[in-house]
Amino acid sequence: MHSFPEHLLKGHANFMDGRYAREKDRIRDLASAGQHPPTMIIACCDSRAAPEMIFDAGPGEMFVLRNVANLVPPYQPDGGQHGTSAAIEFAVKALEIENIVIMGHGRCGGIRAALSHTHTPLDDGDFIGKWMSMLGDLPAQLGQNALLTDSERQTAMERISIRNSIRNLRTFPYVAALEKEGRLAVHGAWFDISTGELWVMNGDGDFYRPDL
Structure with a gap:
């Protein structure tokens, strides 16, 4: 031991x-x-992008879910074991969360793996590859633009992934219903590790740096 x-x-x-x-x-x-936190944060596992640090939050202020590349799967009540969906269900139905923030970040390893043309599984199970396949053909579509640099493509995919996860989040019936009633708000955000800047998503899906 x-x-x-x-x-x-x-x-x-x-x-x-x-x-x-x-x-x-x-x-x-x-x-x-x-606990009665008003906000749920769906963030990446990356040790450099801890929501409690970024938002200077104290105990009980945020319900935090972290997974590889802050992805949200579509609603699939198929009897499987869905950790992310279980956390969303608990946050919305039991804690009555008022806000859900999907927060991506710069230099995300999961997104880099999704964009890679030479992805080599770390293990026979290739759990990362299967998890990132949730993005479908979005990485391939972005890769077709030869005018983008690798860093531009990476940042673009990180932000596109946030929009895709928001789209998937809204396939949860109770999320869509509560949002329509004005009782739940869904947000997107992107954190720049190197500068500490936070970019938030507006209603059109564009990211901007808010004035403090």
Whole structure:
């Protein structure tokens, strides 16, 4: 049995002496009363794009789901095991979330794999390849534009993927119904790792940097 990572133990000790000590009452209230976050963030697993850090959020403020390349599959009640769909169901039906934000980011490895013409599976299962196939022929369509540089193509696909996930999210009947009633808002965002800038999506699907 391996020893628990020392840097994690030190991190927890810092948490107890710092944030927990400062927010102890709030955290204990959350433990007894339960969580009621107004916003769900669907983000990538990438360690450089943590939603809690980007939005400076405290305990109980956001319900966060992270998967490879922040993808949302279409609604498929087929009896399978769907982790992302289960989280969406819980957030919307049980927590009564008011906002869902699909947040992509720059230099996403999953998107890079989807765009690659020489993708080599990391393992025989090729779970990443199968997961990214959710994008269909969108990467191939983008790859046909020879005037785009690799970095331009990468950023474009990261943002197109966000729009595609929003489209898939709206195939969930209760999401579509609540959005139509004005009780749920769906948003898109893109985070630039290198600059820290946040770009948000407007109603036309364009990304812009909001004025603070």
